[in-house]
Amino acid sequence: MNAPGARRPLVSGNWKMHLDHLEAIHAARDLGLRLQPADVAAVDVSVHPPFTDIRSVQSVLEGEGVPVALGAQNCAIEDAGAFTGEVSPTMLARLHVEYVLVGHSERRQLFGETDEVVAAKVSAVLRNGMTPVCCVGETIDEREVGLAQERLASQVGAAVAAVPRASVASLVVAYEPVWAIGTGQAATAGDAQEACAWIRDTVRSAAGSEAADGVRIQYGGSVTPDNTEELVRCPDVDGVLVGGASLDAAAFVEIVRAATRAVR
Numbered sequence: 001m002n003a004p005g006a007r008r009p010l011v012s013g014n015w016k017m018h019l020d021h022l023e024a025i026h027a028a029r030d031l032g033l034r035l036q037p038a039d040v041a042a043v044d045v046s047v048h049p050p051f052t053d054i055r056s057v058q059s060v061l062e063g064e065g066v067p068v069a070l071g072a073q074n075c076a077i078e079d080a081g082a083f084t085g086e087v088s089p090t091m092l093a094r095l096h097v098e099y100v101l102v103g104h105s106e107r108r109q110l111f112g113e114t115d116e117v118v119a120a121k122v123s124a125v126l127r128n129g130m131t132p133v134c135c136v137g138e139t140i141d142e143r144e145v146g147l148a149q150e151r152l153a154s155q156v157g158a159a160v161a162a163v164p165r166a167s168v169a170s171l172v173v174a175y176e177p178v179w180a181i182g183t184g185q186a187a188t189a190g191d192a193q194e195a196c197a198w199i200r201d202t203v204r205s206a207a208g209s210e211a212a213d214g215v216r217i218q219y220g221g222s223v224t225p226d227n228t229e230e231l232v233r234c235p236d237v238d239g240v241l242v243g244g245a246s247l248d249a250a251a252f253v254e255i256v257r258a259a260t261r262a263v264r
């Protein structure tokens with residue numbers, strides 16, 4: 001059981017490969033018009049636009065004082081070099097990116113990212129002064145044969161092993177069961193809590209209690225304004241990672257407000 005208020009929830013919007021830079025400017029402005037100071041008093045918020053939008057969104061967030069941190073969806077392992085088509089974590093940091101998603105299930109499944117690659121990216125993000133949001137989650141097949149806990153332990157274990165012990169508490173882990181992403185079938189609060197507790201236990205075994213008590217664990221997978229409050233009330237769920245619903249500024253702000261209600 002975490003000490004109430006010890007971990008500030010993080011609500012993150014993963015825009016995936018949606019919204020061109022003009023649409024992204026509009027979306028960022030829309031968020032700025034809707035978010036009130038009370039909405040972000042107890043909760044951190046980030047948005048993760050496509051790479052082609054990042055500079056435009058940075059200008060809106062900073063120029064218009066929108067209280068939302070800038071995020072990215074992926075990055076290269078190396079800081080610079082002959083890696084055609086890759087995106088440097090150093091260059092993301094220069095654009096004031098604060099959070100980088102690493103190992104999203106779409107990266108793992110569609111682009112072959114292994115636990116080792118994900119761990120190297122976690123390390124690259126930290127090396128560049130940003131916060132990795134390391135995504136982990138079991139497939140439906142793994143869940144049905146009782147392998148969910150084992151799969152989460154190996155994904156989390158690989159990421160934590162790549163991080164100096166003193167930095168583990170600053171990580172964000174996103175528990176995203178693959179069967180819940182984009183399906184409209186969110187995990188129940190009970191299932192999300194159970195998995196997030198397993199993740200925290202894995203961090204505790206690998207890096208100690210201080211790390212486990214500090215690390216923020218989000219739930220992701222078909223999050224909506226209606227299911228957020230119950231999810232974030234779970235003692236080991238420290239926020240949500242939102243895909244589809246984050247493309248609608250009104251819905252995303254309602255999710256931020258629901259997360260705030262859960263911690264008040």
Ligand code: PEP
Pocket residue numbers: 014016176180181182183184220221222223241242243244245
């Ligand atoms: C995601 O993209 O990380 C995600 C959780 O998507 P959705 O909210 O649409 O299920």
